[in-house]
Amino acid sequence: MAKKPIIADSSVMISLTKVKKVYPGGHTALDNVNLEIRRGEFVFVLGHSGAGKSTFLKLILREEVATSGRVVVGGRDLSRIRQRDIPYLRRGLGVVFQDFRLIPSMTAFENVAFAMRVTNIAEREIKKRVPYVLNLVGLAGKARNYPAELSGGEQQRVALARALVHSPPIIIADEPTGNIDPELSVEIMELLKAINMVGTTVVVVTHEHDLAQRFSERIITIDHGAVVADDQTKGGGAF
Amino acid sequence: MAKKPIIADSSVMISLTKVKKVYPGGHTALDNVNLEIRRGEFVFVLGHSGAGKSTFLKLILREEVATSGRVVVGGRDLSRIRQRDIPYLRRGLGVVFQDFRLIPSMTAFENVAFAMRVTNIAEREIKKRVPYVLNLVGLAGKARNYPAELSGGEQQRVALARALVHSPPIIIADEPTGNIDPELSVEIMELLKAINMVGTTVVVVTHEHDLAQRFSERIITIDHGAVVADDQTKGGGAF
Amino acid sequence: MRLGGLRYLIKQGWRNMGANRLMTFAGVGVLTACFLITGIAALLSMNVGRVVDHLASLNEIIITVKMDVDDAEAEGYGVQLRALPNVQDAEFISKAAAFDEVKDLLSDYGEGLMDGIDHIFPAKYNVTVQDINYIDETDAQIRALDWVERTYVSNDITSIMLTIRNAVTYGGWGLVIVLAVVSVIVISNTIRLTVFARRREISIMKYVGATNTFIRLPFFVEGMTVGIIAGVLATGIICGVYYLVYEYIRSMYNVWIMSLMDSLIPLGEIWYLVAVGTILLGMLLGGVGTAFSVRKHLKV
Amino acid sequence: MRLGGLRYLIKQGWRNMGANRLMTFAGVGVLTACFLITGIAALLSMNVGRVVDHLASLNEIIITVKMDVDDAEAEGYGVQLRALPNVQDAEFISKAAAFDEVKDLLSDYGEGLMDGIDHIFPAKYNVTVQDINYIDETDAQIRALDWVERTYVSNDITSIMLTIRNAVTYGGWGLVIVLAVVSVIVISNTIRLTVFARRREISIMKYVGATNTFIRLPFFVEGMTVGIIAGVLATGIICGVYYLVYEYIRSMYNVWIMSLMDSLIPLGEIWYLVAVGTILLGMLLGGVGTAFSVRKHLKV
């Protein structure tokens, strides 16, 4: 029963070809986007508010479907994927959502554990792994609190813990430091960098130029729905 | 019927005396906080994630009640305020919430207009004022979109527009630039500064030191529930 | 509050109904269903009560007049009977007519059986009463009259009728009350759920400085509109079904049915009761119920 | 799916019931109410049906035996009658007994009236039938027998009974079906609302990679548990009320009532029907209904 995640171990993890996204209502959020992200890359996506950064991530997650063009994740063409295979696709993607998307009726622990439970991992394993990850993001003491009882930054870190917990091959984070102070932001980025070092592909959306400059090997800039810059081998100087 | 906002035109707008806030569950979010914010000040509140910044704002809004100590806003002791006077208190406070708090069933326009409607302003006035404010925050084209159809930064700016719309004597903003790129952040802060110039008291919670340094005359730093620094006449050099 | 503000709040209520179509639909559905159940039960109960009352009123006290009173004199005593408080009607049967009755009864047993015995049959009165509950008292009053030989009350039939009448009255209306209570529970649960699903919206309004009245009024308008729609729907369905059943019974052409028809209540006499009842109740339950259950989410 | 995972999902379903107390309460309340309404209507309908059947079965064909057949011979013909397909029972009344009957009937009219005419009364049979619908056919078969003088069927009573029986059968069960349909509408509306209030939670689960089954199972468990609780509650209340009413009727000590008691269905015969019916239906409606209405929120 325990199906393998759908992400194949290909060298190109994410590829967009001539992708266009027009929302119902007529707003064109992305237009003619061509992009390839390879296994093990650490990519920052920068752009103004409303540029289409979250839309880009939503397409990868199959939360939205491209109006035209091809989106391929882990070797899978998302315009052809069957409805019932989508959960398995998403298990291969650890995602920090911009609006956190924590389940309000579950504690921080349960919210993180839930992501492991869906992949059918033994309870013993969960009991060990979840506290470890919560500790990594500095929330050891908040495991039993509900989202409504956490500060904005704490909620964001629960979301991050959830994305990290089952060590997915790809991690996608939408403004993971938007509610966190600079010291903590650096810590979190160093954590992502370390995870990247062992082979995980990381895509981070942010508007903090400084962070991007400091940690990234590649910065993709989106403006008005188009990729306007894609700078390889920039930065990376922190290590 | 149209009751005046409760905020009196006193010279001390916000004052906290020996304030302590312990959440049910036992976490002490604020302890022995003493603070005075005078009319026309522009104050930044800095602090780590979970330090108690949002709790401080929630006390001023009477969203939470102090466990002990006195919170006085516009001359009103909030531990003594009657339940039915709370709405009138809140009308005197323009608030940008960290989690935006937009009404999902209303368009951007309606969300902003709603804050005017509660104070019983004529429809003609609303039709003029709301588009003007939406334009100020750069959302002229998104008036008819629902929150679910807006990007994170756009939602944040709708929340800001709502706080500004009825020109309240006090504006309180919790991470108003958390989802916004640096250029737009500076624009927004300049907008707040301009509003401050005409006499409005502004309190901004942020974790962006740079912004605080650049725009503020006073930076209050909270750490682990206590005020650890309160630097007057610092910065302000942008003007 | 300014008139424009009020107009805005009412419009807002209606707009919400469109925005929360599932809840509007659920509310109308549940309210209509409950009105249907209770309304049909009440109408059924009223009609059965009337029919049983009618049947019970057929129950008679049979009086035998003393043999020495002649027909003319006996017929005159009818005035005395009709003057008694609980007497509905008193039908006189002369000696000759009484004889014919018995003769008819025994006709199966052959002709000539009754020849020469016509003088032995006394005159009779068949008395119907207004309220069968007091038939025993009326019987006693009649027996006290000096020209009365004896009286017969069919106790079996009386008690059957009384039992059925009481069963219908208590049982029927008891059922209506139970159904009404159940309906109110179901309706208030539904309202609480629809409000619950919008609790966040309500609390946000409070944080922006809306007063309780301001938040509640659109909910009140919405609830009242849902109530009125449900009331109109229920009235339509109830009256339609009632009319069809009534016409069906009438079409059955049967002596017994024909006599029943008089006790069945025609649609013309009750449709406005149903309409006023359900629509008023709909407005009340929907409007007040909704505004009331908003309250617990207002304490922020 | 691993057993541990299954156990987790079941536990999760129960935990949700605690976390969403308002919805659990609403669900149990609505389901119970609907079961009560439908259950009581069904039991009422069954009992009235049985009573009317019983009363109808009292309806007789009265046979007069030809005068030239003597009592001994006439009594022998009972075998023929009882052999007829629709005949339930045939009670023989000898010539002497028939005479006594008439004498009793006329006793009011004075003594001595009947002296010397005992020889003119024929022997009789009172025949009860199994199915009143075919009483006319049975009557014709009896009239064809050569020792039969004539037969009487009280057509009025027959048609009354048939009308009541049909009214009860069609009307009663029609009502039950209508109530059942209404209940299902109310229940499914309630379920859709409770699921609707948690749509965000459901969609978040999908974004984290949960399969539809994984999300649905706790809802299924929750719905089924709510259904079972409602079924048990409804069974308890229905049986309790039924027992009280049954005992109350029995306590009324009345000849007519006593004969009725035989047709009323005692609690012992139906409680398990009620229990199995409501609890199974509860599980089905609650479990399947909930899991089903989760579906439309799963398409993300």
Ligand SMILES: Nc1ncnc2c1ncn2[C@@H]1O[C@H](COP(=O)(O)OP(=O)(O)OP(=O)(O)O)[C@@H](O)[C@H]1O
């Ligand atoms: N309702 C609550 N119940 C229990 N604990 C709470 C509640 N609300 C906040 N807390 C705790 O109080 C502390 C202060 O929270 P607060 O929201 O004030 O932090 P903050 O300074 O705004 O942080 P951030 O920058 O991350 O938003 C946190 O540790 C949080 O977990």
Ligand SMILES: Nc1ncnc2c1ncn2[C@@H]1O[C@H](COP(=O)(O)OP(=O)(O)OP(=O)(O)O)[C@@H](O)[C@H]1O
């Ligand atoms: N469901 C939707 N319907 C209509 N328009 C939408 C929808 N979602 C997003 N948009 C629009 O598409 C544009 C891009 O949105 P997106 O969320 O990708 O921006 P973003 O780059 O993530 O911005 P931010 O940094 O503010 O989060 C925005 O102008 C937004 O208003």
Ligand SMILES: [Mg+2]
């Ligand atoms: Mg975004």
Ligand SMILES: [Mg+2]
């Ligand atoms: Mg905060």
